[in-house]
Amino acid sequence: MTELINKAKRAKTASQKLNQCTTKQKNDALHCISQALQNQASFIIGENLKDLELGKANGLNESLLDRLMLNETRIKAMATALEQLIALKDPTGQVLESWQRPNELTINKVSVPLGVIGMIYEARPNVTVDAASLCLKTGNAVMLRGSSSAHHSNCALLKVIHDGLKQSALPVDAVQLIEDTRRETAQAMFQLKDYLDVLIPRGGKQLIQTVVEQANVPVLETGAGNCHVYIDETADPELAISITINAKTQRPSVCNAIETVLIHEKWAKHQVEHLINTLIDHGVELRADHMIRALDVRLQPATEEDWETEYLDHILALKQVANVEEAVEHINQYGTKHSEAIISETKAHVDYFYQNVDAAAVYHNASTRFTDGFEFGFGAEIGISTQKLHARGPMGLSALTTTKYLIAGTGQIRE
Amino acid sequence: MTELINKAKRAKTASQKLNQCTTKQKNDALHCISQALQNQASFIIGENLKDLELGKANGLNESLLDRLMLNETRIKAMATALEQLIALKDPTGQVLESWQRPNELTINKVSVPLGVIGMIYEARPNVTVDAASLCLKTGNAVMLRGSSSAHHSNCALLKVIHDGLKQSALPVDAVQLIEDTRRETAQAMFQLKDYLDVLIPRGGKQLIQTVVEQANVPVLETGAGNCHVYIDETADPELAISITINAKTQRPSVCNAIETVLIHEKWAKHQVEHLINTLIDHGVELRADHMIRALDVRLQPATEEDWETEYLDHILALKQVANVEEAVEHINQYGTKHSEAIISETKAHVDYFYQNVDAAAVYHNASTRFTDGFEFGFGAEIGISTQKLHARGPMGLSALTTTKYLIAGTGQIRE
Numbered sequence: 001m002t003e004l005i006n007k008a009k010r011a012k013t014a015s016q017k018l019n020q021c022t023t024k025q026k027n028d029a030l031h032c033i034s035q036a037l038q039n040q041a042s043f044i045i046g047e048n049l050k051d052l053e054l055g056k057a058n059g060l061n062e063s064l065l066d067r068l069m070l071n072e073t074r075i076k077a078m079a080t081a082l083e084q085l086i087a088l089k090d091p092t093g094q095v096l097e098s099w100q101r102p103n104e105l106t107i108n109k110v111s112v113p114l115g116v117i118g119m120i121y122e123a124r125p126n127v128t129v130d131a132a133s134l135c136l137k138t139g140n141a142v143m144l145r146g147s148s149s150a151h152h153s154n155c156a157l158l159k160v161i162h163d164g165l166k167q168s169a170l171p172v173d174a175v176q177l178i179e180d181t182r183r184e185t186a187q188a189m190f191q192l193k194d195y196l197d198v199l200i201p202r203g204g205k206q207l208i209q210t211v212v213e214q215a216n217v218p219v220l221e222t223g224a225g226n227c228h229v230y231i232d233e234t235a236d237p238e239l240a241i242s243i244t245i246n247a248k249t250q251r252p253s254v255c256n257a258i259e260t261v262l263i264h265e266k267w268a269k270h271q272v273e274h275l276i277n278t279l280i281d282h283g284v285e286l287r288a289d290h291m292i293r294a295l296d297v298r299l300q301p302a303t304e305e306d307w308e309t310e311y312l313d314h315i316l317a318l319k320q321v322a323n324v325e326e327a328v329e330h331i332n333q334y335g336t337k338h339s340e341a342i343i344s345e346t347k348a349h350v351d352y353f354y355q356n357v358d359a360a361a362v363y364h365n366a367s368t369r370f371t372d373g374f375e376f377g378f379g380a381e382i383g384i385s386t387q388k389l390h391a392r393g394p395m396g397l398s399a400l401t402t403t404k405y406l407i408a409g410t411g412q413i414r415e
Numbered sequence: 416m417t418e419l420i421n422k423a424k425r426a427k428t429a430s431q432k433l434n435q436c437t438t439k440q441k442n443d444a445l446h447c448i449s450q451a452l453q454n455q456a457s458f459i460i461g462e463n464l465k466d467l468e469l470g471k472a473n474g475l476n477e478s479l480l481d482r483l484m485l486n487e488t489r490i491k492a493m494a495t496a497l498e499q500l501i502a503l504k505d506p507t508g509q510v511l512e513s514w515q516r517p518n519e520l521t522i523n524k525v526s527v528p529l530g531v532i533g534m535i536y537e538a539r540p541n542v543t544v545d546a547a548s549l550c551l552k553t554g555n556a557v558m559l560r561g562s563s564s565a566h567h568s569n570c571a572l573l574k575v576i577h578d579g580l581k582q583s584a585l586p587v588d589a590v591q592l593i594e595d596t597r598r599e600t601a602q603a604m605f606q607l608k609d610y611l612d613v614l615i616p617r618g619g620k621q622l623i624q625t626v627v628e629q630a631n632v633p634v635l636e637t638g639a640g641n642c643h644v645y646i647d648e649t650a651d652p653e654l655a656i657s658i659t660i661n662a663k664t665q666r667p668s669v670c671n672a673i674e675t676v677l678i679h680e681k682w683a684k685h686q687v688e689h690l691i692n693t694l695i696d697h698g699v700e701l702r703a704d705h706m707i708r709a710l711d712v713r714l715q716p717a718t719e720e721d722w723e724t725e726y727l728d729h730i731l732a733l734k735q736v737a738n739v740e741e742a743v744e745h746i747n748q749y750g751t752k753h754s755e756a757i758i759s760e761t762k763a764h765v766d767y768f769y770q771n772v773d774a775a776a777v778y779h780n781a782s783t784r785f786t787d788g789f790e791f792g793f794g795a796e797i798g799i800s801t802q803k804l805h806a807r808g809p810m811g812l813s814a815l816t817t818t819k820y821l822i823a824g825t826g827q828i829r830e
Contacts, residue, residue: 016747016771016773019770019771020770020771099792101790101791101792105781105785107791107792114803114804115773115803193627197803198803198804212608212631213631216627216628218633218634218636218802218803218804219633220804221633236826239826242826242828243826243828245828246828246829247828250828250829332431354821355434355435356431356434356435358431358530359819360819360820361819361820361822362819362820362821362822363822363824364821364822364823364824365823365824365825365826365827366520366822366823366824366825366826366827366828367824367827367828367829369828369829370520370822370827370829371820375516375829376516376522376820377514377516377522387633388529388530388612388613388633388817389529389613389633389635389804389805389817390804390805392817392818392819392820393818393819393820402803402804402807403807403808404774404775404776404777404807404808405775405776405777405786405791405807405808406769406777406779407776407777407778407779407781407785408779408780408781409778409779409780409781409782410780410781411651411654411657411658411780411781412780412781412782412785413657413658413660413661413662413665413781413782413784414661414665414782414784414785414790
């Protein structure tokens with residue numbers, strides 16, 4: 001625990017120095033890190049190999065090993081992402097609002113860094129560079145806590161980041177890695193309210209749940225997406241099918257892919273066969289309620305559990321509904337407030353859906369797959385918030401800032 | 416616990432109905448509640464008397480009894496506050512940003528209610544009406560959990576609020592009171608993540624700490640204020656003294672009053688006697704570091720504990736510093752990130768203080784007592800946030816809203 005507290009103290013001190021750095025100094029540092037990554041690619045790959053070998057010995061599956069793996073191309077991609085980050089506008093130091101009170105106090109609301117950010121994440125070592133660079137760009141110090149399976153890779157990347165920082169005006173202590181990967185250390189990190197201003201867990205449902213349950217530091221919750229497409233009575237068939245296929249199959253393993261399609265009974269009667277055949281052609285396993293099964297007996301029955309499940313796979317549940325109200329009710333009961341779409345040509349139904357679905361992103365005639373910082377045009381993404389405080393939906397750089405009121409007086413006192 | 420879950424479910428259902436209500440319907444409901452309060456003032460006072468008698472029997476002190484007490488004037492003030500709330504702009508349903516992507520998706524960011532808000536508060540029964548009305552104005556349902564010492568008053572106020580709601584288009588279930596005042600019930604409420612979108616504790620440090628430690632629902636933290644005035648070398652003596660007296664004595668029991676004054680050594684040498692005498696004349700008990708005591712032997716010594724203490728009383732700690740850097744360091748170490756002031760005529764020092772003090776509100780040549788929703792011109796106040804996520808400093812109505820992205824497409828799918 002001594003390591004943890006010492007690093008937290010150093011991160012806090014560094015955050016105070018970082019706060020005095022200019023945008024140019026921060027961008028120069030990102031450039032130094034980008035250069036260091038490219039110069040030390042073979043060192044990184046060598047250390048990453050140790051993790052890969054341990055991973056194989058420990059029986060990690062192919063998909064996890066692939067997520068863990070770093071090669072020239074992936075390191076080059078990290079370096080390029082850093083250069084792209086340099087081009088983005090610095091969200092700190094902006095006067096967001098300014099007004100004068102009748103007593104002539106002038107109040108300025110300005111954007112400032114959050115301070116020290118705690119990042120807890122799973123196997124992907126690229127998150128180490130990604131999280132560190134987003135934090136530095138926004139003037140925040142960061143404490144990183146990766147998984148033990150990426151231990152050598154993360155230590156190597158930290159060394160390279162520090163080498164970059166040493167050539168810059170930024171404090172090296174701005175990026176800290178918790179090398180002790182025991183569970184107790186992570187739990188102690190959740191309680192560092194005196195040093196951390198926010199915790200951002202990036203990873204599976206279980207990790208995020210644990211952080212939310214145990215932390216006394218405020219958490220930016222990201223992740224779970226049980227998303228739906230609702231096909232309304234007046235939905236254009238080609239458009240409905242194209243969007244459903246895209247939202248389910250373009251990348252099933254991500255949070256903005258859909259898990260259930262809700263289908264208006266009249267549309268189902270005439271069009272569902274075509275939808276079902278196209279989905280099966282795309283290798284999707286289907287589970288349906290009894291109404292849809294009455295139209296197509298080939299399908300497996302869906303259970304209550306299916307409505308709740310984020311498959312993250314080529315599996316999709318189908319359910320018939322009587323109207324948009326029933327669709328919205330289902331979504332608000334089972335959804336995770338992430339991304340929801342209506343396919344319809346009836347304005348009143350679209351308006352009802354927009355108004356009543358409780359989700360970060362509500363789409364009309366478009367795929368849910370667009371819920372993404374880059375697709376929204378933010379140029380970067382910290383994660384997709386599924387909570388309602390601070391930031392909702394895709395989070396760009398500004399989600400790593402807070403505000404401060406600077407008040408200029410001439411001796412005002414309160415009567 | 417059955418009561419708790421049932422009420423939470425009803426609040427959630429009500430919040431969905433509330434979301435469909437217009438600004439006019441919400442304002443009409445506030446007016447109905449205002450009328451009901453005035454019409455049923457004697458009923459409320461009668462029930463309040465029961466709490467006062469129990470309070471006296473249980474040995475509550477005068478100050479707590481006063482906070483608990485409702486009379487004609489106080490009920491009239493609640494009714495008037497409701498009418499003032501009607502006049503404020505509805506912060507929901509606003510298009511905050513709107514842009515089109517190269518693929519012609521149109522993205523609208525709109526403000527929406529948070530959903531269901533949990534309020535946990537101490538003895539003051541006026542918070543029952545205050546919290547309920549702020550939530551209704553912003554389209555939120557609310558679950559209220561007051562203290563057992565105000566049980567009869569809160570039940571009476573809830574009945575009156577419901578009577579008002581019955582005459583309006585809003586669902587009566589939008590305001591729920593947890594009548595079971597056992598500690599276990601409050602703890603269970605902190606865990607209602609499936610029903611509550613945010614918890615707002617209003618009360619003492621202990622209450623807020625407990626909520627932060629135990630809740631899995633996101634918390635809007637308010638409260639603690641260990642605030643400072645720093646008197647710089649070039650501070651105008653009259654102005655420094657007037658602001659210090661105001662910030663300490665105008666209302667010592669509130670969070671934006673100051674607890675420590677940091678004094679530049681050169682200013683101290685010539686002016687501290689005058690400051691000390693004026694503070695003593697205002698009935699302030701002083702505790703000072705050894706440097707200030709060397710200038711005035713009458714003073715009691717200050718200990719480490721004094722720098723950390725929010726006295727909320729006519730007590731003030733004094734400390735000499737060598738420069739603005741030392742003042743900022745002290746504030747960032749001991750402050751609670753609430754309100755901090757510099758008194759100075761040196762622009763570079765003011766800029767340094769503005770930039771480096773980590774607090775919600777940073778003042779130059781003005782009293783810290785202005786950190787308040789009404790003084791900031793918000794027309795209402797939910798509380799003063801001392802955390803950095805979502806809202807910082809005085810929170811007006813917009814702090815009870817979140818956002819939602821409404822995305823209009825014409826069949827866009829992700830490549």
